Amino acid sequence: MFLPANDSRTLIRLCPAVAALLCAHIALWLLFALPIATLEPVWQYTVGTNSAILRGEYWRLVSPIVLHRDFSHMAANSLSLYVCGPWLERALGTRRFFALYLAGGIGANIATVLFMPPMYTHVGASGAIFALFGMYSYLALFRREAIAPRYAQLLLAVIAVNLALALTRPNGNLLAHLFGFATGGLLAPFLAVRLDPPPLLWLHTPKRNRLF
Numbered sequence: 001m002f003l004p005a006n007d008s009r010t011l012i013r014l015c016p017a018v019a020a021l022l023c024a025h026i027a028l029w030l031l032f033a034l035p036i037a038t039l040e041p042v043w044q045y046t047v048g049t050n051s052a053i054l055r056g057e058y059w060r061l062v063s064p065i066v067l068h069r070d071f072s073h074m075a076a077n078s079l080s081l082y083v084c085g086p087w088l089e090r091a092l093g094t095r096r097f098f099a100l101y102l103a104g105g106i107g108a109n110i111a112t113v114l115f116m117p118p119m120y121t122h123v124g125a126s127g128a129i130f131a132l133f134g135m136y137s138y139l140a141l142f143r144r145e146a147i148a149p150r151y152a153q154l155l156l157a158v159i160a161v162n163l164a165l166a167l168t169r170p171n172g173n174l175l176a177h178l179f180g181f182a183t184g185g186l187l188a189p190f191l192a193v194r195l196d197p198p199p200l201l202w203l204h205t206p207k208r209n210r211l212f
Contacts, residue, residue, distance in 0.1 A: 018085040046059075048109050050121070065128055068123055088100075092135075106127075116175065124173070126166070130166075130180035133181055134181040138188035
């Protein structure tokens, strides 16, 4: 629905944060999927473990954002980032987009530490992805010049479907999704002060002028 890249070179040139995050998702999943025993301690040292974070291992609030337990988890988050990320990075700028993404992931992980059991472990970019949804919701509701009303309704419907899927997903960390979304929504008024939004949909962008 949103404006993905025509090719990898265009994505890297115009959306370096999205490209780097996608590469990190895929490369790290492939790395830890290898049957190499020496990688297991590295995995254990980087996953989000609540008890370890409470002992002061605060890097675990960040490192889980680019880690995933299985292919389907990684693929779903990477697809969501690929579809929804480029437009926002172009609209916000790379620095503010990355700040939003990182803050959403950290906010989701902090909530997980505060409200889940001490031995709970967590990985995944879902909180960061839902921070993007929080930003999109703010733009659709309060920045009509960025997203036309006829598209805002479709956008909000897509976000509602993703929230519903999060509610019904077995073994999912619903708390992380909700707090990631809330983090994105709370930061949106500050990060979206100056916007330079590209066209939102493929349909309304002539092929010769497409940015993504």
